Amino acid sequence: MDWFNLSADASLGGLFLASFLGATLLPGGSEAVLFALLRAYPEQLSSALLLATLGNTLGGMVSWACGRWLPKWQRLEALPQLERARRWGAPVLLLAWAPLVGDALCIAAGWLRLHWLPCVVFMALGKGARYWVVAQGALLSA
Numbered sequence: 001m002d003w004f005n006l007s008a009d010a011s012l013g014g015l016f017l018a019s020f021l022g023a024t025l026l027p028g029g030s031e032a033v034l035f036a037l038l039r040a041y042p043e044q045l046s047s048a049l050l051l052a053t054l055g056n057t058l059g060g061m062v063s064w065a066c067g068r069w070l071p072k073w074q075r076l077e078a079l080p081q082l083e084r085a086r087r088w089g090a091p092v093l094l095l096a097w098a099p100l101v102g103d104a105l106c107i108a109a110g111w112l113r114l115h116w117l118p119c120v121v122f123m124a125l126g127k128g129a130r131y132w133v134v135a136q137g138a139l140l141s142a
Contacts, residue, residue: 008041015048016055023059023096023127024103030056031134038138049135053128060096060106060123067110079111080104090118094126 015033022028034052038045081101084092085108093109096102109119 008037008044011037011041012044012047012051016051019052019055020059023056023106024062031131034131034134035138038135039141042139045135045139049128049131052131053124056097056127056131057120057124060093060102060127061116061120063103063106064110064116064119064123067107068113070111072111072113079108082108082111085109085112085114090114090122093119093122096123097127097130 015030015037018028018033019030022030030052034048037048041048081092081104085105090109092105096106098105106119106123
């Protein structure tokens with residue numbers, strides 16, 4: 001990150017923003033931001049993991065809220081991942097980090113009116129585990 005001349009604090013802020021936006025329907029690659037940040041500032045491991053997980057979880061909860069605010073009477077039975085969310089409940093959000101299906105799982109959980117607290121816990125656990133794996137890769141490749 002020296003070639004960008006960014007401080008660790010600015011990099012952590014960018015990581016939070018990238019993580020938040022990456023969890024919405026907007027495209028983004030917060031894993032690459034985490035990887036680059038940890039290569040430049042390995043001492044920021046704890047802060048980086050916390051902020052990436054927090055940002056990505058909050059972004060996932062925005063998707064959950066979008067699903068929650070869709071009228072229940074609306075015919076959304078064709079919503080991707082609806083059956084998985086209906087069958088497994090909040091624990092299915094351990095997979096909220098997964099490309100393509102993660103956003104749909106969050107929206108489906110909201111539309112099904114799954115309680116927000118278990119949803120946020122399972123979502124954070126899954127997303128945190130994914131970031132931990134990415135962080136280990138960044139630190140081992142140093």
